[in-house]
Amino acid sequence: xxxxxxxxxxxxxxxxxxxxxxxxxxxxxxxxxxxxxxxxxxxxxxxxxxxxxxxxxxxxxxxxxxxxxxxxxxxxxxxxxxxxxxxxxxxxxxxxxxxxxxxxxxxxxxxxxxxxxxxxxxxxxxxxxxxxxxxxxxxxxxxxxxxxxxxxxxxxxxxxxxxxxxxxxxxxxxxxxxxxxxxxxxxxxxxxxxxxxxxxxxxxxxxxxxxxxxxxxxxxxxxxxxxxxxxxxxxxxxxxxxxxxxxxxxxxxxxxxxxxxxxxxxxxxxxxxxxxxxxxxxxxxxxxxxxxxxxxxxxxxxxxxxxxxxxxxxxxxxxxxxxxxxxxxxxxxxxxxxxxxxxxx
Amino acid sequence: xxxxxxxxxxxxxxxxxxxxxxxxxxxxxxxxxxxxxxxxxxxxxxxxxxxxxxxxxxxxxxxxxxxxxxxxxxxxxxxxxxxxxxxxxxxxxxxxxxxxxxxxxxxxxxxxxxxxxxxxxxxxxxxxxxxxxxxxxxxxxxxxxxxxxxxxxxxxxxxxxxxxxxxxxxxxxxxxxxxxxxxxxxxxxxxxxxxxxxxxxxxxxxxxxxxxxxxxxxxxxxxxxxxxxxxxxxxxxxxxxxxxxxxxxxxxxxxxxxxxxxxxxxxxxxxxxxxxxxxxxxx
Numbered sequence: 001x002x003x004x005x006x007x008x009x010x011x012x013x014x015x016x017x018x019x020x021x022x023x024x025x026x027x028x029x030x031x032x033x034x035x036x037x038x039x040x041x042x043x044x045x046x047x048x049x050x051x052x053x054x055x056x057x058x059x060x061x062x063x064x065x066x067x068x069x070x071x072x073x074x075x076x077x078x079x080x081x082x083x084x085x086x087x088x089x090x091x092x093x094x095x096x097x098x099x100x101x102x103x104x105x106x107x108x109x110x111x112x113x114x115x116x117x118x119x120x121x122x123x124x125x126x127x128x129x130x131x132x133x134x135x136x137x138x139x140x141x142x143x144x145x146x147x148x149x150x151x152x153x154x155x156x157x158x159x160x161x162x163x164x165x166x167x168x169x170x171x172x173x174x175x176x177x178x179x180x181x182x183x184x185x186x187x188x189x190x191x192x193x194x195x196x197x198x199x200x201x202x203x204x205x206x207x208x209x210x211x212x213x214x215x216x217x218x219x220x221x222x223x224x225x226x227x228x229x230x231x232x233x234x235x236x237x238x239x240x241x242x243x244x245x246x247x248x249x250x251x252x253x254x255x256x257x258x259x260x261x262x263x264x265x266x267x268x269x270x271x272x273x274x275x276x277x278x279x280x281x282x283x284x285x286x287x288x289x290x291x292x293x294x295x296x297x298x299x300x301x302x303x304x305x306x307x308x309x310x311x312x313x314x315x316x317x318x319x320x321x322x323x324x325x326x327x328x329x330x331x332x333x334x335x336x337x338x339x340x341x342x343x344x345x
Numbered sequence: 346x347x348x349x350x351x352x353x354x355x356x357x358x359x360x361x362x363x364x365x366x367x368x369x370x371x372x373x374x375x376x377x378x379x380x381x382x383x384x385x386x387x388x389x390x391x392x393x394x395x396x397x398x399x400x401x402x403x404x405x406x407x408x409x410x411x412x413x414x415x416x417x418x419x420x421x422x423x424x425x426x427x428x429x430x431x432x433x434x435x436x437x438x439x440x441x442x443x444x445x446x447x448x449x450x451x452x453x454x455x456x457x458x459x460x461x462x463x464x465x466x467x468x469x470x471x472x473x474x475x476x477x478x479x480x481x482x483x484x485x486x487x488x489x490x491x492x493x494x495x496x497x498x499x500x501x502x503x504x505x506x507x508x509x510x511x512x513x514x515x516x517x518x519x520x521x522x523x524x525x526x527x528x529x530x531x532x533x534x535x536x537x538x539x540x541x542x543x544x545x546x547x548x549x550x551x552x553x554x555x556x557x558x559x560x561x562x563x564x565x566x567x568x569x570x571x572x573x574x575x576x577x578x579x580x581x582x583x584x585x586x587x588x589x590x591x592x593x594x595x596x597x598x599x600x601x602x603x604x605x606x607x608x609x610x611x612x613x614x615x616x617x618x619x620x621x622x623x624x625x626x627x628x
Contacts, residue, residue: 067589067590067592070386070592074386093384094384094385094386094592097384097385097386098385098386098387163574166575166586166590167586167590168590201575202492202574202576203491203492203574203575203576204574204575204576205574206570206571206575210571213462213465214574217465217469217470217471217472218470218471219469219470219471219491326384329384330383330384331383332591332592333381333383333591333592333593333596334383335591336586336587336590336591336593337587337591337593337596340403340583340586340587341401341403344575344578344586345403345406345407345578
């Protein structure tokens with residue numbers, strides 16, 4: 001028995017040694033948590049490189065899906081794996097509600113004085129770039145069909161042609177509520193309207209790559225699509241038309257925050273300051289075709305003209321449907337369950 | 346000194362892993378009995394509400410669909426896999442054996458997601474299959490293969506086939522060839538020798554591979570997610586859609602527990618149903 005105990009302790013030590021980070025390495029770098037793929041590459045290339053040039057501190061990235069990273073940080077509460085976290089605005093509220101974020105002192109972020117009001121999400125997290133979910137369609141496959149309002153998705157011609165994200169139904173739930181005289185808080189008003197849209201759905205996409213593939217091969221010629229994805233597909237030669245309906249497009253904001261318990265708060269503030277630098281913001285807008293979060297960013301006119309890229313207060317007020325981020329965090333589960341039970345299945 | 350001094354050393358990592366798995370399963374069970382608090386990651390007090398919510402007809406339908414898709418996948422994998430395994434074991438040429446083995450096993454190295462994406466290219470309206478059928482004049486309009494049960498089962502069979510072929514080949518290789526020679530010497534033709542000797546003796550391998558294919562398919566996620574496009578859902582997709590995509594971990598946990606119970610129940614049923622056939626294969 002004693003020998004078995006010794007063996008188990010030896011094995012446990014082996015696993016601990018395998019998984020423990022080296023303190024020597026952990027001291028001289030800033031750890032940033034972000035999605036993988038082009039998001040990580042963009043932040044590394046545009047923000048991380050400039051941060052390292054200014055501070056001499058390298059940046060290490062922890063990548064993963066929204067939920068994976070949230071779960072990992074929840075398990076590491078108080079001793080976070082990362083110093084800085086990028087996530088979507090409403091998911092950021094889940095971090096904040098669970099006490100995972102540090103309250104921000106924006107006096108330590110000089111560039112934050114230029115933040116537009118929409119970027120101030122909470123005392124814990126602020127916007128770094130924005131995008132919209134809106135109607136995107138293949139003009140070559142849907143000849144003679146035009147979209148001016150979200151209501152046009154209910155046209156008979158769209159039957160069996162539409163795709164929407166399966167991971168977030170909030171866009172269509174809020175749009176249906178608005179078309180039915182309600183809003184996000186009174187979303188039930190749009191339930192009947194949304195059920196009328198059911199025959200139009202051909203599929204529900206599961207991630208950006210899936211969305212791009214389904215619209216590129218014409219499988220679903222109309223999508224409720226992420227504006228950045230649509231612009232990317234246009235760049236790849238796929239004739240996708242992106243529409244800003246008269247009711248507006250549903251806004252999404254990706255945010256940045258400092259993890260509570262981070263031992264490198266000063267460096268984290270410097271990193272956020274670099275992220276809000278007007279030149280960096282302009283580069284991000286050009287790279288991802290998203291909206292800047294500071295008012296003094298000089299956006300390439302060709303990018304600023306793109307639908308879903310907002311650079312003026314008028315665009316923000318007239319073209320964006322903004323769902324209260326905290327409400328969205330609280331309602332997501334309820335919306336998701338209703339959508340799955342009544343629309344997807 | 347114990348008779349097997351290294352046994353404990355070798356067993357202890359497995360014991361640690363088992364403790365880890367048991368703890369994870371315990372956490373899932375505990376979560377399934379906790380209330381969901383909107384806007385928070387922390388679950389609330391103990392409740393049975395997550396399980397009563399499963400009484401919605403949608404969940405029963407998805408659970409039944411999952412079992413049906415698993416049955417279809419296991420059946421078609423066996424039908425396709427058995428001849429391949431038979432050829433692999435009985436081929437005289439080493440080169441032919443190698444070709445069969447490489448064709449069979451290569452998909453295992455590609456990963457489920459890559460294999461599934463390749464099926465999207467094949468099954469799409471403008472995909473390889475529809476293009477070929479249209480060019481051959483066999484159809485006038487593309488067949489709807491994506492987002493259908495047929496498409497999902499086709500891709501799942503491809504994903505499962507390598508495992509089944511390897512298991513069947515192992516079972517067939519263990520059958521003493523003298524039995525077949527004896528049957529031939531008594532006047533049985535190749536087909537009769539196969540039906541009366543080889544097939545019955547390979548029954549344990551068939552049962553093991555069908556059971557594995559079923560259990561393997563039950564937890565399928567990426568393939569039904571991408572090929573099904575939300576129109577064909579299995580239990581794992583529901584867990585993702587309702588739990589993880591909406592942060593309702595307690596409900597996701599209750600779905601997982603219900604799925605696990607269903608798997609145990611179906612596997613127990615299969616075991617009971619297979620018992621008479623197992624005796625046939627004793628040799």
